[in-house]
Amino acid sequence: MPDIEPFSPRGMFHDGWSAEVDDYAIVCGWALGGKLFIVGDVLGGLYGFEGETGKLIWKKDETHSGGLLAMSIHPNGEIFATSGQDGIVRILNCNDGEEIKAIKLGKGWVEHLSWSNGGLYLAIAFSKKVYVFNQEGNEEWVSEEHPSTVSAISWSNKNELATACYGRVTFFDVANKKTNQKLEWQGSLVSMQLSPDGDIVACGSQDNSVHFWRRSTGLDAEMTGYPGKPSHLSFDDTGMLLATSGSERITVWSFSGNGPEGTMPGELSHHTEPISSLAFSNKGLLVASGSRDGSVVASFLKNDGNGDPVGSAFAGDLVGDIAWRPDDCALAAVNAKGIVTVWNFKVRTSSSSKGFK
Amino acid sequence: MSINEKVPVTILTGFLGSGKTTLLNRILSEEHGKRIAVIENEYGEVGIDQGLVINADEEVFEMSNGCICCTVRGDLIRVLGNLMKRRDKFDYVLVETTGLADPGPVAQTFFMDEEISSEFTLDGIVTLVDAAHIDQQLGRSDESSEQVAFADVLVLNKTDLVSDDALDNLESRLRDMNRMTRIIRAEKAEVPIDTVLNLSAFDLDQILKRRPTFLEPEYPFEWSGVYEVEPGKYELKLEEGPDPEMSLVAFANQGFSEEELKEGAEASVRLYAEKAKKLEPGNTIPYDEHVSLKLQNKGSKSFILDVEKASKVGLFTQHNAEEFNMKVLKIDSQNNVKEIPFKTERNWFAEHEHDDEVGSIAIERFGDVNPEKLNTWMGRLLSEKGVDIFRTKGFISYSGNPRRIVFQGVHMLFTAQPDKEWGNEPRRNQLVFIGRNLDEKEMQEGFDKCLI
Numbered sequence: 070m071p072d073i074e075p076f077s078p079r080g081m082f083h084d085g086w087s088a089e090v091d092d093y094a095i096v097c098g099w100a101l102g103g104k105l106f107i108v109g110d111v112l113g114g115l116y117g118f119e120g121e122t123g124k125l126i127w128k129k130d131e132t133h134s135g136g137l138l139a140m141s142i143h144p145n146g147e148i149f150a151t152s153g154q155d156g157i158v159r160i161l162n163c164n165d166g167e168e169i170k171a172i173k174l175g176k177g178w179v180e181h182l183s184w185s186n187g188g189l190y191l192a193i194a195f196s197k198k199v200y201v202f203n204q205e206g207n208e209e210w211v212s213e214e215h216p217s218t219v220s221a222i223s224w225s226n227k228n229e230l231a232t233a234c235y236g237r238v239t240f241f242d243v244a245n246k247k248t249n250q251k252l253e254w255q256g257s258l259v260s261m262q263l264s265p266d267g268d269i270v271a272c273g274s275q276d277n278s279v280h281f282w283r284r285s286t287g288l289d290a291e292m293t294g295y296p297g298k299p300s301h302l303s304f305d306d307t308g309m310l311l312a313t314s315g316s317e318r319i320t321v322w323s324f325s326g327n328g329p330e331g332t333m334p335g336e337l338s339h340h341t342e343p344i345s346s347l348a349f350s351n352k353g354l355l356v357a358s359g360s361r362d363g364s365v366v367a368s369f370l371k372n373d374g375n376g377d378p379v380g381s382a383f384a385g386d387l388v389g390d391i392a393w394r395p396d397d398c399a400l401a402a403v404n405a406k407g408i409v410t411v412w413n414f415k416v417r418t419s420s421s422s423k424g425f426k
Numbered sequence: 427m428s429i430n431e432k433v434p435v436t437i438l439t440g441f442l443g444s445g446k447t448t449l450l451n452r453i454l455s456e457e458h459g460k461r462i463a464v465i466e467n468e469y470g471e472v473g474i475d476q477g478l479v480i481n482a483d484e485e486v487f488e489m490s491n492g493c494i495c496c497t498v499r500g501d502l503i504r505v506l507g508n509l510m511k512r513r514d515k516f517d518y519v520l521v522e523t524t525g526l527a528d529p530g531p532v533a534q535t536f537f538m539d540e541e542i543s544s545e546f547t548l549d550g551i552v553t554l555v556d557a558a559h560i561d562q563q564l565g566r567s568d569e570s571s572e573q574v575a576f577a578d579v580l581v582l583n584k585t586d587l588v589s590d591d592a593l594d595n596l597e598s599r600l601r602d603m604n605r606m607t608r609i610i611r612a613e614k615a616e617v618p619i620d621t622v623l624n625l626s627a628f629d630l631d632q633i634l635k636r637r638p639t640f641l642e643p644e645y646p647f648e649w650s651g652v653y654e655v656e657p658g659k660y661e662l663k664l665e666e667g668p669d670p671e672m673s674l675v676a677f678a679n680q681g682f683s684e685e686e687l688k689e690g691a692e693a694s695v696r697l698y699a700e701k702a703k704k705l706e707p708g709n710t711i712p713y714d715e716h717v718s719l720k721l722q723n724k725g726s727k728s729f730i731l732d733v734e735k736a737s738k739v740g741l742f743t744q745h746n747a748e749e750f751n752m753k754v755l756k757i758d759s760q761n762n763v764k765e766i767p768f769k770t771e772r773n774w775f776a777e778h779e780h781d782d783e784v785g786s787i788a789i790e791r792f793g794d795v796n797p798e799k800l801n802t803w804m805g806r807l808l809s810e811k812g813v814d815i816f817r818t819k820g821f822i823s824y825s826g827n828p829r830r831i832v833f834q835g836v837h838m839l840f841t842a843q844p845d846k847e848w849g850n851e852p853r854r855n856q857l858v859f860i861g862r863n864l865d866e867k868e869m870q871e872g873f874d875k876c877l878i
Binding site: 092093095111112136138154176177178180196217218220235254255256257274275276296297298300343389405 | 480481483485487488489490491496498500501503504508511512539540541
């Protein structure tokens with residue numbers, strides 16, 4: 070068919086391995102430089118699979134009574150942290166899943182965890198407060214009570230932590246224990262992503278909009294018209310593109326030039342049901358999306374945010390989480406039935422593409 | 427996902443001390459084979475015995491657009507969003523709110539948040555009322571009247587602490603405020619579980635199956651009787667009763683069927699709106715006219731009914747006939763007295779003074795409505811008064827549509843869908859609005875303009 074142009078670069082999902090965990094898999098991530106793949110299920114089961122083969126290396130049951138809520142893998146890939154409805158944060162060893170430290174915060178849910186960029190700190194959102202612990206599991210700092218339960222946390226640099234809650238994003242200098250900035254806006258912020266340089270703050274709001282702030286200029290903008298609340302946001306590694314979704318459609322805003330204000334966003338419509346997970350590759354303009362319908366699609370984007378699918382697969386059920394391997398040569402998805410699927414992601418390019426081999 | 431697969435949610439509201447925790451414990455301890463998850467906003471009073479209980483602080487999130495129907499409960503979105511991921515899905519979720527909670531945002535969360543509404547369905551709102559204290563509470567706080575207004579079921583609890591008379595008064599006060607609700611009396615929150623779970627209160631099909639007319643309009647009269655009479659002179663005899671006077675409308679040709687009685691009632695409502703002509707005992711009662719019988723004299727009093735040709739005489743009386751031991755008597759030329767019993771009677775839901783700001787308005791009309799006019803009227807009504815209208819339910823007959831249209835709403839949120847076919851049933855419309863400071867006359871006139 071000579072009149073159909075092949076996608077450039079051409080790429081696709083190739084069979085890798087699959088495995089099954091006991092319950093609804095809600096979190097996953099790569100550790101030990103891609104040699105290990107960790108999955109957590111809703112009941113608190115944790116699983117370490119060999120990254121290349123899918124062989125189960127270790128398994129821990131019911132690590133959080135009441136259920137698991139969050140996981141964050143340390144940037145060095147050697148340790149990871151989990152939290153749950155039991156009000157406990159556990160720091161564990163990636164090699165064997167053994168617990169190094171348990172941090173008991175009290176009665177309540179611990180919904181968000183995030184290791185700082187350099188790995189010095191672990192930020193923990195516990196109800197209306199945010200705690201920061203060091204790698205050894207000792208408390209470094211705790212915030213005042215926020216106006217509502219903290220809905221998202223993110224590090225803007227090695228010392229600065231951003232928190233989102235109803236009506237506000239706050240930046241804290243954790244090392245010097247002070248508040249750097251408050252960005253206020255009346256709305257329930259359900260998600261937050263910072264650009265890699267920490268300048269752009271993007272928040273999805275319950276009222277079906279995405280709100281941006283540029284910290285350097287103080288300018289902000291509201292992008293409305295989403296069919297559902299934009300729970301899923303992802304920046305590419307350069308901070309040029311922000312993929313957002315609150316429905317079956319992915320809207321990509323481009324920050325190149327004077328955008329995204331006044332520009333048309335890129336639209337990706339490859340799924341039949343709402344997006345349930347969304348992640349840019351570690352390098353380059355590849356975005357992977359998983360949907361409630363079980364489909365997983367990788368799309369290669371252009372600078373304006375538009376793009377084409379370069380591979381797709383069916384994961385079997387609602388995609389709970391997706392994760393690119395650190396080298397972007399494999400993509401993993403975990404689903405609501407506990408199925409773990411890893412595809413080798415092979416990209417063949419006619420011309421060399423910046424960012425991935 | 428079909429509606430059957432969604433997990434039903436009951437919201438339990440009521441002031442502190444009304445017995446919510448007692449009821450929760452009863453529900454959880456009963457052998458019903460259901461796996462119930464409880465989301466609890468109010469804790470510390472009495473512990474919950476068993477079951478999965480999640481504590482969460484109430485977080486009411488208003489949106490920047492200022493629209494009250496967009497206000498949702500962030501705590502519920504978070505907790506339910508997590509609950510729905512469990513493989514051992516719950517059969518049921520109970521949400522216990524604090525005594526100060528506004529039920530609006532709680533209910534709206536199930537309409538407004540797509541993620542929540544795709545997995546959960548609001549089954550009903552149950553409000554517990556402390557029979558001994560609700561009178562004061564209603565006077566003091568808006569929350570308390572809103573909880574009554576939103577309720578699909580009102581459990582009148584602690585009835586053992588209050589006299590029967592006081593309970594009757596309380597029940598009629600509560601019914602004035604919310605005419606859609608079902609009132610259940612209880613001591614120590616002992617109510618059958620199926621009166622509070624699986625209500626399908628937001629599923630209008632279900633409600634209408636159980637109660638074909640879930641509302642009774644109010645009338646200025648309590649009773650009507652139809653008498654089959656030959657030509658001649660009749661006496662309407664009344665004994666001493668509760669009132670020194672009584673309003674009445676008589677029709678010379680009143681049918682027996684429910685539809686004819688309703689038509690008679692509608693005609694009477696119009697006549698009752700006119701000033702009553704006062705009649706002394708011994709006077710003749712005119713037809714098709716609002717009269718007031720003077721009854722202050724001791725002993726029995728009689729009024730005359732003249733019947734020119736054989737007919738069915740209908741009487742629509744302000745009070746129940748029994749209260750005055752009212753009888754229609756035929757007296758022949760030999761002065762023989764013969765009682766003519768009524769062929770049919772019907773009680774009507776009587777209107778009375780509404781003291782509370784929160785109340786119900788019911789509109790019932792036979793005939794078809796023009797869909798466009800109705801949409802315009804309803805859209806305008808909800809945009810202007812949506813803040814004050816808590817709940818809306820009803821069914822409508824669209825001209826040209828073979829099926830009944832059922833609708834319901836919370837504040838400005840509103841859904842309508844086709845229901846069963848009308849068949850041979852007479853076309854009619856029923857609407858109930860529960861809200862604060864609603865103008866009944868204006869709303870009725872507005873609706874009447876939508877009729878064809």
